[in-house]
Amino acid sequence: MRTSQTLISTLKETPADAEVISHRLMLRAGMIKKLASGLYTWMPLGLKVLRKVERIVREEMDAAGAIELLMPVVQPAELWQESGRWAQYGPELLRMHDRHTREFCLGPTHEEVITDIARNELSSYKQLPLNFYQIQTKFRDEIRPRFGVMRAREFTMKDAYSFHIDQASLEETYWVMHRAYSNVFDRLGLMYRPVEADTGSIGGSHSHEFHVLADSGEDDIAFSNESDFAANVELAEAVAPNIERPAPSQPMTELHTPGVKTIEDLATTQGIDPAQSVKTLIVAGAQEGDWIALVVRGDHRLNEIKAEKLPQVASPLRMAEEQDAIKVCGAGFGSIGPVGLSIPVVVDRAAAVLADFACGANKPNYHLTGVNWERDVTAAHIADLREVVEGDPSPDGKGILEIKRGIEVGHIFQLGQKYSEAMNAQVLDANGKAQTLSMGCYGIGISRIVAAAIEQNHDDKGIIWPDAMAPYQVAIVPLNMQKSEAVAQAAETLYAQLTDAGIEVLLDDRNERPGIKFADMELIGIPHRIVIGDRSLAEGQLEYKHRAAPDSENIAVTDTLTVLMSKLGLA
């Protein structure tokens, strides 16, 4: 493509209402244009990227045996009433009625429609397993659309739905999808992690989120530096320290600590290492009226999801008000500790191996030091209560944990029989008996991936596309092409050569200053750039630069195709 034959409309200014870097860069590079809140037109350059993601997703889904179909965007209310979601779904479901006042919605997801198809089309276990997918426009009426296509109202999803006679078959397809998703992100050239996710209220034994790692992500992901292990920080297990608790060496001593309310206060005023202290939190027990004390190390944070899963503790988790704490412990927040409490105490694994530690004395303005488990207070219940931190051992025993922020771009999920039961989707099993179908569902946010890739790959000049996602793989920037016949001819020859070799090239044939051309190509993020100028040409050379490299290198005109094929991994 020549810049003169397409629309390059880059912006110098940073758009006012763009909060994240991908949104700013997509607007500045002319990849998207805002039509209304949360509604974007994919401009030619942006659409090329979107289509590349689509193609890779499609190829991997096909390779994994999934079958493509295309369901309508507009869905009748009746199916949603049948599944119960017409009432459950909030205002994110955009509802409307047609000219005959029949109710419809714009599909944010297609479980109902596909389950309706399955119950009509499938009659026997012999047809199973089947995995249907589509790549399609979805709509979610977000209360506050933001971050451009990262959280738009209209967006492109790949959603797949698999149907099975039993859980074993569902598990099998689930892991095939896990592999297919990994292939997709590998091929896209993105740093990502499949992350174990909470299966939440829907149940099913497995759920993974696929996160693209980027500083601007909304989720904290803990992953091993040596293995595939990755989990949302909220779900990652903090393994028990592989040490014996030291024997007590200090007497328990009461310390007057006026004004000390926090672990940090204790450290600054008394010089006590937070890792050598514990904090105690009072939460409602599973039995109405009961209270439970949870103890974690002073430098650790309680993980509320883990706490909530304890059998002793009320779910959802409810923290005690200060007056409750005073009633139960004899002191308010800041002076509570495990010693002498009459309520059950659950101790985190890391806190349980401390000796000679500090804690609140359950007496206003007093703390204890030299406290020891067993000698001074029992640690009958030990559990994993805290959030993991960087440097913790990986729960799979391999390596230590790193924590990075992630952007969720995919989610695979075992739905089980939630929809098939509500909508009575059954087939006959091998014994001729009707069985409710088991379902899996597997989503990838196609348009979101484009934004996430930019969040991960950019610098202050603009986007740095991985080769597989770049709108064009190579930019040819001829200098002074309008005046120099030699430059024009070299540019045209190279353009024809590369195009013939199946490489996507953008030839910047605009009559603009070099600085403007360089800035535009960098902003747009084309990974490989060839500059053709009279001076180097006289020496039979061109200038090559990778978008992410600090410097350019000279290559012989005659070697250009070979060098580029090799840089692109094509030769």
Next chain:
Amino acid sequence: MRTSQTLISTLKETPADAEVISHRLMLRAGMIKKLASGLYTWMPLGLKVLRKVERIVREEMDAAGAIELLMPVVQPAELWQESGRWAQYGPELLRMHDRHTREFCLGPTHEEVITDIARNELSSYKQLPLNFYQIQTKFRDEIRPRFGVMRAREFTMKDAYSFHIDQASLEETYWVMHRAYSNVFDRLGLMYRPVEADTGSIGGSHSHEFHVLADSGEDDIAFSNESDFAANVELAEAVAPNIERPAPSQPMTELHTPGVKTIEDLATTQGIDPAQSVKTLIVAGAQEGDWIALVVRGDHRLNEIKAEKLPQVASPLRMAEEQDAIKVCGAGFGSIGPVGLSIPVVVDRAAAVLADFACGANKPNYHLTGVNWERDVTAAHIADLREVVEGDPSPDGKGILEIKRGIEVGHIFQLGQKYSEAMNAQVLDANGKAQTLSMGCYGIGISRIVAAAIEQNHDDKGIIWPDAMAPYQVAIVPLNMQKSEAVAQAAETLYAQLTDAGIEVLLDDRNERPGIKFADMELIGIPHRIVIGDRSLAEGQLEYKHRAAPDSENIAVTDTLTVLMSKLGLA
């Protein structure tokens, strides 16, 4: 693909509410499934066809220099209010409001959105011409959706919009699009005609509809048997007969014709050839209160669009009531003729060369025979008034006209400044002066093409896909594959060979009777079929049959790939 790994769900029964053959066959072949009135899921087989049409359209649009983008399905009311169409568009425009009660619609077309983009992105004539297109989901809330995807509410369109500094540039792109559309339908392998269409109220000097020819079409298309000429019957010129009017040979004679009301009555009761008579119609004149008599040959039909364009005639055309005719002519319908009338008479070209013709006598129950122009009545105004009929000379002077029914699947159109003026879309011209953009628009009904192709290509067994549109080009039907190792092996070998050669093959590996497999492959319409059975295999032969051929032929196993490549036009 193997039938065991996809979903083949054909129906024996003809679905009750499917009125046209394409709808019936698409449902029976399992290409589409109805979700709600006018809303269809494209099932795996159908989607493969849809994608092939999409791909060919995309390739031809790209080759024609059009640039792909993707606009949202959901559009804000504001833009439609600006163009004036929010008020003009009827209930086909599905309107809705979001959670903040802002008004939106589902786009039936995208002139407003693209014009908004153009006015924001384009500033100079140097950027022009530009032609943007998208392939996208559209919604039109038809009052009575019918004929399956032929007239669905949700459908897939390719719509393109070009922008120009002047009419000359618009004309140029218009003809590029005309060529691109012809390429698309040529490549799809469909019989079609680009048909001159009425430019109607929007103006612009050209408009063409692209019609796929099929008996079930809604429009009558007249086209030359020797040239490219084609026009909607309503618009085709009936050229003046290339003959001299014969000299009168009979006296004008009054004939008592009680009960004769029509030309057919005159023929049956009096033996008068309709082609030797004229009929006279009274219509309102351009001046309030005036009446005009229009005369066409007895075997011809008045073309109302042509009549309406006469300067003497009121527009829209208004036929006289019988009491008006009696007042003006002295007789009612069935007895009117041109002789002795006091109102202006306009005579069709074919009627004007008659001699010794018959007509009403303007006297109840009487006709005249042996009437001659000039001698008995003047034919001062001669015009093209009638609809063309088969056998008429083509207006371009080449060949004669055939008339066939057509299904409109494409429309190219010069919009001129209708939207750019309403929405103030301007650029600076070479003199630095603001100029309102000229626009063209170019649509193709992608999903409709699939149905139209079936209307044109089917028999009583099912669909007959042109190679370019077939979901699979070749079907391999092994007989008794589950029991015969030789058959299974030959089938697998051929499947691998063809797949490696880039041919799309459906291997029917189901454990079904041959009759069921044959019927399914015929219904689905796969153009090339290979049957593999033990008997022919023993002789080193396979059976080949083209879907449209009456009989099969034997080919040597060793020649199969070569033969198929040649049948597919690939070698």
